[in-house]
Structures are given as structure tokens and as C-alpha cells.
Amino acid sequence: MTKIAITGASGFVGQTLAKKLIETSPDAQLILADVHQPPNPTKSSNVECIAADLTEASACQSLVSRSPDAVYILHGIMSSGSEADLELGLKVNFDSVRNLLDTIRVERPATKVIFTSSCAVFGRAAVKDVASEADIVPYPESSYGTQKLMIEFLINDYSRKGLIDGRVVRLPTIFVRAGAPTAAASSFVSGIVREPLHGQESELPVDPNIGIWLSSPRTLAHNLVHAMNVPADKFGHFRTVLLPGYSATSGEILDALEKVAGKEVRSLVKEKRDENIQRVVLSWPAKYDTSRARGLGFTEDVGLEQTIKDFMEADK
Amino acid sequence: MTKIAITGASGFVGQTLAKKLIETSPDAQLILADVHQPPNPTKSSNVECIAADLTEASACQSLVSRSPDAVYILHGIMSSGSEADLELGLKVNFDSVRNLLDTIRVERPATKVIFTSSCAVFGRAAVKDVASEADIVPYPESSYGTQKLMIEFLINDYSRKGLIDGRVVRLPTIFVRAGAPTAAASSFVSGIVREPLHGQESELPVDPNIGIWLSSPRTLAHNLVHAMNVPADKFGHFRTVLLPGYSATSGEILDALEKVAGKEVRSLVKEKRDENIQRVVLSWPAKYDTSRARGLGFTEDVGLEQTIKDFMEADK
Ligand SMILES: NC(=O)c1ccc[n+]([C@@H]2O[C@H](COP(=O)([O-])OP(=O)(O)OC[C@H]3O[C@@H](n4cnc5c(N)ncnc54)[C@H](O)[C@@H]3O)[C@@H](O)[C@H]2O)c1
Ligand SMILES: NC(=O)c1ccc[n+]([C@@H]2O[C@H](COP(=O)([O-])OP(=O)(O)OC[C@H]3O[C@@H](n4cnc5c(N)ncnc54)[C@H](O)[C@@H]3O)[C@@H](O)[C@H]2O)c1
Secondary structure: OOEEEEEOOOOHHHHHHHHHHHHHOOOOEEEEEEOOOOOOOOOOOOEEEEEOOOOOHHHHHHHHOOOOOEEEEOOOOOHHHHHHOHHHHHHHHHHHHHHHHHHHHHHOOOOEEEEEEEHHHOOHHHOOOOEOOOOOOOOOOOHHHHHHHHHHHHHHHHHHOOOOEEEEEEEOEEOOOOOOOOOOOOHHHHHHHHHHHOOOOEEEOOOOOOEEEEEOHHHHHHHHHHHHHOOHHHHOOOOEEEOOOEEEEHHHHHHHHHHHHOHHHHOOEEEOOOHHHHHHHHOOOOOEOOHHHHHOOOOOOOOHHHHHHHHHHHHO | OOEEEEEOOOOHHHHHHHHHHHHHOOOOEEEEEEOOOOOOOOOOOOEEEEEOOOOOHHHHHHHHOOOOOEEEEOOOOOHHHHHHOHHHHHHHHHHHHHHHHHHHHHHOOOOEEEEEEEHHHOOHHHOOOOEOOOOOOOOOOOHHHHHHHHHHHHHHHHHHOOOOEEEEEEEOEEOOOOOOOOOOOOHHHHHHHHHHHOOOOEEEOOOOOOEEEEEOHHHHHHHHHHHHHOOHHHHOOOOEEEOOOEEEEHHHHHHHHHHHHOHHHHOOEEEOOOHHHHHHHHOOOOOEOOHHHHHOOOOOOOOHHHHHHHHHHHHO
16 A cells, blocks of 8 residues: 655645545555644545654654655745745755655655755746756745755755655646735735635735746646656656746736636736835746656646636635 | 965865965965865965864854855865765765855855865766856766755855855866875876876776866966955856866877877876776766856966976976
8 A cells, every 4th residue: 555645734735735645546545744733634544644843853753654655745934934034944945855855765765755846946037038947057046946956956866876766846836826825925826816706805016917937736736646656767867847837927817817707806906016026026937848747747737717717616 | 364264175176275375365364174184285374274074063163263254165075985975975065064154154144155066066968068057957967966066056045145255166177186096086087197107007997088177276276266356246146157177088188198298108007997987977078168257257277288297397
């Protein structure tokens, strides 16, 4: 029986992934770990939920001692959070992840590890046009992107040596994200759809013509499961892959919202520029070449209108 | 009065740099630190020599408490060493350097830091033709290159935030290196010139047609001093620069040796293939675009014959 661990499992991606795994691999045993006690998303008895602060070495030990066959490393401090607090970002996004990787390579060598990196490894200044993992040098313009990138290279090295079987997926911004706004600089992207659909006002803090690279929760969940199942030798000499997504401006998002939900809903969104957020968002490239992902069998995204419809459907 | 610290100062580059600094900045105060008590290269009274294991936090503290205006971080475990012993490489090449950087940013913010990275951050598989810091994605094929690269990104992030004033120089293989053979996979490149010039036999472990990217000690010393003096804002949005060098095959090196020192000297070199060394050397790209270095005022190299003549001269 397969045993799959997910760290940061109380988070949005962790919960979405857990549901998908329960649906696609009903026999798998799941271990959900997070500093905040993770909810069991479907009350399945195959799911163990652990409260664990992974900055503590003993928590990493205890997780790995449960002998998972695959570990999804999802826990972390998001972009604004790690830009504001360098020490915390280093501690969680780098040190605790490295410690978990080291525990895995020593205690349970060759275990599959799926790590969610981010498109924030790219700085916009270094990307002339379209970003890709094979051709564009990542020069992050954030501490978050830097910490993710350092772990990427560590995973590549450990995998090259056969110490772990790592898979690094660079995630687009998730849209539409359910739940409360987050500390991520990109939080507004979901906010300008989610809040109006709930009858609440929402602020657009950036120029509506700035493009952002997005992925829907549905496609993301599918692709995260796929990341575990790609045969290791298909990756070639590096394990990093940009997940599929699509580029949209806030203006296009609002047009799609109006089309799907009407003028009145859209009118709940007010422009109110926040230069700090705009600066961070402008540091991310808006277009990505995902031919490597397609070659590895990852699935293309469903696009703007379908994603908003999916969100409304799930929200009911 | 300027105070300049050098770590790994007992090593070949450290000693070469120290001599150059004493020559070019006679008023500067030098602090030479190494786990092996560093020699004072010119017996100058402006030089303090400290035995310090920089994997110990107290050694980093003690070094930074001397209030250097610039720190050259040169200490490390070379390529073969860190490939064979992952833990040691991580401990010295990553952890101790990170700890030193963290001590500097906290105790002496905005200090100049010059870090010697390496062309081993590039794997040959990812480099179609010519490697450059702006256009070619570094996918290292060694733990040494990985550890160097992780520190590069950390230095870029700390510099972006103004916490340190970092400069990352990627060094070519130094040729001709004086002294004993080293644990570096590239050690033979100097060996096939140095040993025959001393009347000793030497082995060439790789195909004589494989190109290697080289820099002479003379040019390197000049460029390392220059790295400290480049105005910070000239670097743009990243601090990494490939130092100038030139590409030569072992065959070309031996031809130059014959031209400068005669047939008999050359005949002391025997081909004896070592697949392990060849594999590592083949993982390094042989050609580099150094336009960024030139734009920043770094100096081009002097070439093969002049370098061998310089070595013979210094050796007398
Ligand atoms: N959502 C996105 O748009 C997006 C985009 C790119 C990358 N990512 C990455 O995907 C992963 C998941 O993202 P998310 O949106 O679910 O984030 P999230 O913030 O919703 O979840 C992160 C979880 O990590 C947990 N965590 C933090 N510190 C911890 C610690 N010390 N020990 C254990 N758990 C800890 C938090 O409690 C939280 O539940 C993250 O690594 C993130 O960087 C997400
Ligand atoms: N020489 C080259 O061809 C070359 C090429 C690329 C990069 N580099 C880099 O340049 C730097 C200097 O290279 P080098 O050729 O002088 O190397 P070297 O091996 O001659 O010197 C390294 C020094 O670091 C010291 N050291 C090791 N562990 C230490 C510790 N824990 N605390 C304090 N000191 C410690 C060693 O004692 C040694 O004296 C290194 O960082 C190397 O990676 C060199």
C-alpha cells in the first residue's frame, strides 16, 4: 500500500491535493502534517493528520519515521511574508525543507519528493520575453524566490546522486483560490473574483494591464498527482519543471467575471493602487514556455471563464 | 585605513591574492584566516594571520568582530572532495559560508563581500555552445557546483536587500597552479606543465582534445582586486560575473609547453585515462561569454605561452 505524506497540508494547495489523492488513489494512506492541525478533508480513515512544526528536527524525524513512499513538501512562508521577515523565510522555506530532505536521504533514501517551487524564482528584469526552465536564468527579485531556488538546486543534486527521487514543480499563481485573502502579493488576483461573487467589495491594487501567470486549482491538483507518477528517467539531467498555466491581466479577469456573473458583481471591484504590491507583481514574468511540462505529460489549463464557473460551482 | 579579510587564505588563491593586495594597497590591513594557520606571504606587519575553523560559529563571529571593510570568502572543499563527501561539502561550502554571510549582515551590514564561485555551476548538458551568466541556466552536475550556486543566490538576495555588498566571481580553472597536486578534478591541467618543468613525470587522465576554461594566477589576482573596487551600482540586478579566461585543450597546453620548454620536457607527460576525472571535466562547458566581465572593467587573460613563461619565471 502506498503511503504519501503532505507537509503544509492545512494550506490551500495541501487540502486541494489531499482531496484529489483520496479521489484518485483511494487505497493510498495519507499523512497530513502542518504546524496548524490539518483537517481531514473527507473524513477518510486512510488519513492521519499531525500537528508538527517542521522547523524542529524532531518533527522531520517523526514524519520520515512513518516510512512514506512519497513526500509532498508544501509548507512554507509566502512571498510577502518572507520578503518582510528574512529570518522566518530562511528558517521555514530553506532550513526546515533542507532538514527534511536530509532526513529523507539518510533515513529513507530514494524516496519520491515533490517540491512546490514557484515562478517567483524568475525576476522580470532577466526575462526578455517568455520564461522557461531550460533557457532563462532565474535571478529572483524576492527572498521567497531565492529560498525556493536554493532548495530546487539541492533537490537536483540529491536526485542526481540517487539519494532522493526529487521532482520540482514551479507553480503559477493559483486562481481562483477559495477561502480568506493571504499574505501573498498575488492574493488580490483571487480576491477580485471571490469577494464580488460573495457580494463583497474588493480592491484591485495594480494596473489592470499587468499580466499574471495563473493556474486553476483543478488543473494544479491533477498536475501535482502527475508529478509523483512521471518516471524518474524522463526528467533528464534536471528535475525542475514549469507547470502549465495561462497569462491573464486583471482587466481580462474582470471581463470574464462580468461575462459569467454580470455587471453588478464586477462593479464591486474598485481600483486602488498599492505600489508595493505592484512592484512585486511586476517582478514576475507573465509568460512561460511550458513545452517541457507538456513533454512530461502534464495537463494544460482550462482557462479564465471555465475556472470562474468551477469556483462558483464548488462554492455552492 | 582599509581592513580586508581573506578566508581560505592558506590556499593557492588566498596566498596569490594576499600578495597582490599587499602590492597594490600597501596601507591596507589584511586579516588572513584559514583552518591551517596561514603564512604571512611577505612578512608585512600589516598582516594578521589567524588559524580558524569557519565551520564554527564562534570563528565567524571572531573574524567579523575585527570589523573588516571587505571580506574575500575563499575557503572551501574543492570539486572532487565535495563530490566524494557530501556532508563535508555542505558543511564547509554551504553552511560555514552562509553562517559567515549571516554574521556579516547582522554584525556589520553593507560590508563588501567577494565570493569565489566557479564555472562548475554549469553542467555541460545544459550548455549548447557558449556559457554566460545572463543567458545560460546553471544546472550543476556536481555537489561542489550546487553548493557554490546556492551561496551565489543567497549573496544576490542579501545584496538586493542592501544587507551586504556582495560580488560573486565565477573562477575558471587556475593554470598554472604552483605547489602540490590538489583534490580538484582539474588538478592535472597544472600538473602536466608543473611536474615536467620540475623534471618529473606527469599523467594526462583525459582525452587531449577536451577543452578546459583557464585563467592565469596573474590575471586572477588582478581581477579579484578589481572585483572589490567595481562600484556596486554597475552590477545591475544581479551580482554574479564570469571572470575572463580562455579555452585550451590539454593537447594545446602540451604544444605550448613544448614550444616554451622543449620536446624532452613534454615527453615526461604520459596519457593514462581516468574515466572518473574525464567524466567530471566533461561536465564543465569549455567556452564562456565574458562580455559582462569586460563591461565591468575586468581584464582579459594573457594566454597559454605567456602563462607558462610566467610560471617558469616565478618558479626560479
Ligand atoms: N498558491 C499559490 O499560488 C502558489 C504559487 C506558487 C507556489 N506555491 C507553493 O505551494 C505551496 C503551498 O501553497 P499554499 O497556497 O497552499 O500555501 P498556504 O500558505 O495556504 O499553506 C502553507 C502551509 O504551510 C504551513 N506551515 C508554515 N510553516 C510551517 C512549519 N514550520 N511547519 C509546518 N507547516 C508549516 C502553514 O501552516 C500553511 O498551512 C507553498 O510551498 C507555496 O510556496 C503556491
Ligand atoms: N583554483 C581554482 O582553479 C578555482 C577555480 C574555481 C573556483 N575556485 C575557488 O576559489 C577559492 C580558493 O581556491 P584555492 O584554489 O585557493 O583552494 P585551496 O584548496 O588551495 O584553498 C582552500 C582553503 O580553504 C581552507 N579551508 C577549508 N575548510 C576550511 C574551514 N572549515 N575553515 C577555514 N578554512 C578552511 C583550506 O585549508 C584551504 O587553505 C575556493 O573557494 C575555490 O572553490 C578555485
